[in-house]
Amino acid sequence: MRPELALISEWIRPGARVLDLGCGDGALLAYLHEHRQVSGYGLEIDSANIVQCIQAGVNVIHADLEAGLEDFGDSSFDYVIMTQTLQAVWHTEPLLDEMLRVGRQGIVTFPNFGFWRFRLQIALHGLMPVGKTLPYQWYDTPNVHLFTIRDFEALCRRKRIDILQRMVLNHAHQPHLGPRLWPNLLGQIALYRLGRA
Amino acid sequence: MPHHFPPDSVGLVTPQILHFEEPLALDCGRSLAGYELIYETYGTLNADRSNAVLICHALSGDHHAAGYHEGHDPNKPGWWDNCIGPGKPFDTREFFVVCCNNLGGCKGSTGPTSINPETRKPYGPDFPIVTVKDWVHSQARLADRLGIRQWAAVIGGSLGGMQAMQWAITYPERVRHALVIAAAPKLSAQNIAFNEVARQAIISDPDFHHGHYYEFGVVPRRGLMIARMLGHITYLSDEGMRAKFGRELREGKPNFNFDTEFQVESYLRHQGKAFVDRFDANTYLLMTKTLDYFDPAADFDQDLSAAFHRTQAHFLVISFTSDWRFSPARSREITRALVRAGRELSYIEISSEYGHDTFLMPIPLYHQALHNYLERVAQEVNGSVAESHHVGDLATSAAIQVNAHAA
DSSP states (O other): OOHHHHHHHHHSOTTOEEEEETOTTSHHHHHHHHHHOOEEEEEEOOHHHHHHHHHTTOOEEEOOGGGOOTTSOTTOEEEEEEESOGGGOSOHHHHHHHHHHHEEEEEEEEEOTTOHHHHHIIIIIOOOOOSSSSOSOTTTOSOOOOOOHHHHHHHHHHTTEEEEEEEEEOTTSOOOHHHHHSHHHHOSEEEEEEEEO | OOOOOOTTSOOBOOOEEEEEOSOEEOTTSOEESOEEEEEEEESOOOTTSOOEEEEEOOTTOOSOOSSBOTTSOTTOOOTTTTTBSTTSSBOTTTOEEEEEOOTTOSSSSSSTTSEETTTTEEOGGGSOOOOHHHHHHHHHHHHHHHTOSSBSEEEEETHHHHHHHHHHHHSGGGBSEEEEESOOSSOOHHHHHHHHHHHHHHHTSTTOGGGTGGGGTOOOHHHHHHHHHHHHHHHSOHHHHHHHTTTOBTTSSOOSSSSSOBHHHHHHHHHHHHHHHHOOHHHHHHHHHHHHHOOGGGGGTTOHHHHHTTOOOEEEEEEETTOOSSOHHHHHHHHHHHHHTTOOEEEEEEOOSSGGGGGGSOOHHHHHHHHHHHHHHHHHHHGGGGGGOOTTHHHHHHHHHHHHHHO
């Protein structure tokens, strides 16, 4: 259980209807079902993950997020969640739009590329960063868009997306004072709750 | 003579027949005065009768879904034997599995080859065309007679998946889970077109005699064979046929005639001929019409999600990438409607090159999905009993089962 999943659950109203984009093995939905009595679905593209979701009793739908969310009606979910997924999709902007069309609120988490260790790796060694939240080499990474907290917030401003809540975790995945004061430098993972302006 | 069946087989099975006296009103406006259904069961019904699972067969299937019949080829178990048995996805240690031959069939349930009590001759073409809904009503009466108020799951592939869907729509409170595999919410014009060519092949056979061929002591062999050959093309995929047959010539060189030259021709002719010996042409005609007419949204202003609105079942929808008869896009029509209706569902698309026929094949990921899903269903209906089975138990309990059958 990634610690960020428990933190996300704090943001979820009990009994809410939730859509989890790129739900993996269904760990978050199973957790939210148990602790927040949510209903809803996970979308996942990997068949091996899907059979794990089925085993966990999580409603899962085989889907490619790049194709959008056309099967889902406007505001048909209380929350649409994307954990560690936004950096791995090509159609970033359309997916953010879709997320806030289908969900009343969106919850996004991503690895912050501005984290000081990543900056050091580039600055000192001249190598693409590899670390706990970015465990891949440049040639085998599923992450096609890497971005920082400042990048993301600039996009939200441009798209007039409301940032309702933000939590930034340090390398120990704790929301300590450091990342609260210097999020883009000390934050390793960023969590956002978003709404339509 | 002791039987030696594989340890994960349900072993020797004997079909049973139930007679239903009460008339069954059909969609077509006619009614059947009385009818018989032949069926098989595997496993044991639990004390609160909550672990029953209904398997619905497809176009050319029947009630013999698993195990072996006395005196039959030991290499030819029931049509879905790879899925039904101890330790298999439909685990007979957990579930009481029921499979019947549908009305209009030719394997023992009342159909065109049965004697019409009014004329004392086979119904032949006078047997009413039944619909999926009619089947579901007839199966519900079978459930009543077996003392099953609610199915733990109704399951089927292709036309069988359509029955599972119809069950959830027609009897919402009687289905806990509906497993809809390689199906479609209704046939496309292309699907109907293939069916029509198959029907014309049968009807235009000189031995068809307007469906009264029984009286002439003949069967429309050529027509039925061509219908089956055509069907088989739609059950396979382009890539699957290429992998299996390529352009291989049986004799290594072209003979410049119309004999069987390519391997694929040989395969299709073999399938066609084998089918003629085990299937009735009037039943084939009827079943293709049943397919054509299936359209549960028609009762709801063509709104499929409205059709699903009253359903209570949890759905598992499965499709196969190379299936072009009922492609993944057709399954997504079903899942979209279920999502819009706010139903509980899971959907998985399985990679396979075997086309529509994949639903009968033991593809590991496919069977894993079924296994994982049904394991939870078993836990729901049997409680923690399900967890007492460990892999090590399998051989023992299967051995007991085989001994029981041999005894």
